[in-house]
Amino acid sequence: xxxxxxxxxxxxxxxxxxxxxxxxxxxxxxxxxxxxxxxxxxxxxxxxxxxxxxxxxxxxxxxxxxxxxxxxxxxxxxxxxxxxxxxxxxxxxxxxxxxxxxxxxxxxxxxxxxxxxxxxxxxxxxxxxxxxxxxxxxxxxxxxxxxxxxxxxxxxxxxxxxxxxxxxxxxxxxxxxxxxxxxxxxxxxxxxxxxxxxxxxxxxxxxxxxxxxxxxxxxxxxxxxxxxxxxxxxxxxxxxxxxxxxxxxxxxxxxxxxxxxxxxxxxxxxxxxxxxxxxxxxxxxxxxxxxxxxxxxxxxxxxxxxxxxxxxxxxxxxxxxxx
Numbered sequence: 001x002x003x004x005x006x007x008x009x010x011x012x013x014x015x016x017x018x019x020x021x022x023x024x025x026x027x028x029x030x031x032x033x034x035x036x037x038x039x040x041x042x043x044x045x046x047x048x049x050x051x052x053x054x055x056x057x058x059x060x061x062x063x064x065x066x067x068x069x070x071x072x073x074x075x076x077x078x079x080x081x082x083x084x085x086x087x088x089x090x091x092x093x094x095x096x097x098x099x100x101x102x103x104x105x106x107x108x109x110x111x112x113x114x115x116x117x118x119x120x121x122x123x124x125x126x127x128x129x130x131x132x133x134x135x136x137x138x139x140x141x142x143x144x145x146x147x148x149x150x151x152x153x154x155x156x157x158x159x160x161x162x163x164x165x166x167x168x169x170x171x172x173x174x175x176x177x178x179x180x181x182x183x184x185x186x187x188x189x190x191x192x193x194x195x196x197x198x199x200x201x202x203x204x205x206x207x208x209x210x211x212x213x214x215x216x217x218x219x220x221x222x223x224x225x226x227x228x229x230x231x232x233x234x235x236x237x238x239x240x241x242x243x244x245x246x247x248x249x250x251x252x253x254x255x256x257x258x259x260x261x262x263x264x265x266x267x268x269x270x271x272x273x274x275x276x277x278x279x280x281x282x283x284x285x286x287x288x289x290x291x292x293x294x295x296x297x298x299x300x301x302x303x304x305x306x307x308x309x310x311x312x313x314x315x316x317x318x319x320x321x322x323x
Contacts, residue, residue: 028088028264032063036092038077040070043159043187044125044206048252049093051284052122055275060267070186073160074098078255079109082116086257088264093122096251097164100308104315105162105322113304117260118253120272121300123290126249127168127225128233129156130210131202132195133218140223140242143202144176151179155200157191160184162320164250165204167311168225170318171246172239195219206250207232207289225249232289251293253304269297 033056037049046068053064069077074095081092103111110116129140137143147154158165161184169182180202185191188205195203196218203210204225211232213219224230224238225248239246254272256265273294275281282292295303315321 028267029060029062031089032065033060033088034090035064035066036077036081036090037066037068038070038074038080038092038094038098039068039159040187040190041068042189044189044208044250045074045093045095045187045252046189047208047288048123048125048285048290051281052093052254052272052275055278055281056271058278058280059271059275073102073162075102075106075108081255082110082257084257086117086260088256088260088268090257091119091268092255093252094255095164096253096304096307097162097167097311099253099255100304101162101164101167101311101315103308104312105320107322113301113308114258116258117256117265118297118300118304119256119260119265119268120254120276120297121293121295121303122252122254122272122276123285124249124251124293125206125208125290126230127164127204128207128210128221128230128236129202129204129223129225129239130195130214130219130221132198133220135201135220137222138220140237140239143222144178144242144244147178147180148176152181154202155181155183157183157185157188157194157200157203157205159188159191159205160186164248167314167318167320168204168246168248170320171248171314172244174318175246176244192219211289230289231286253300265297 035053037046039045050066053066057064078092078094078098081090084090137146156169169180173180183200188209191203194200210219221233221236224236225246226238227247276292
């Protein structure tokens, strides 16, 4: 009799435990989420993160606190999140260079795309070369010709050492046979005031960062670094059109600590995908020059690995790898 009672109690406890686990899994998210942007406010990553945070909040029914943790070309905020428990409540909107360039340039808590869990690519963002509207060089060809005749006279601001903008400047120098001066800033947005103030001659930045100034008539875009013309600046040639094959852009991965539970990852991906594809996000993104390109988490991890390997080769060829 006692054995039967004990057996029944054990059975009930087991059912309760399994039910509790199931309920816990179904309850995610039971509290607000934190989305870290590891870059300064006002830049391309910050703009897209705040748009995305709103979209994710609508899908999950929980608040999403967007917090800037700038420093170390995005590595400080990214590493901060990757070190945390993989519960789905702490996420980081990082950038491709932070994840696939910086590990080749410095020792970090993460090294490869297997050291964190990619959830979704939030957006692609091409890069452009912009100058003041009153600059003497009115075309990309004129700027290249001037740079050839005047090594170091054109100083170009970028989002920092080891950023995609930095790689673009180094690649332009190598492929066009010129010497542009590289001036690193904490973000593309922070380089714009220096350009407008006459402290540098050009910037490599995101369309979202230069577009308001182009509309205001203070900046002009001379060239883009895409394989085809930009939808945001359809009258501007790509450098590839000009015979200088430099094709690079930025994309923003939503990343969580490694070993995120499969059900939590699936729910985050589903909510993020729905938010990105929704009109509130997608229309704003298109207007600002962002490109939506969604992949499943493991397909996205494979893309990050492709970028990681390609950047390893590129950095070595440009002499920018860590010693």
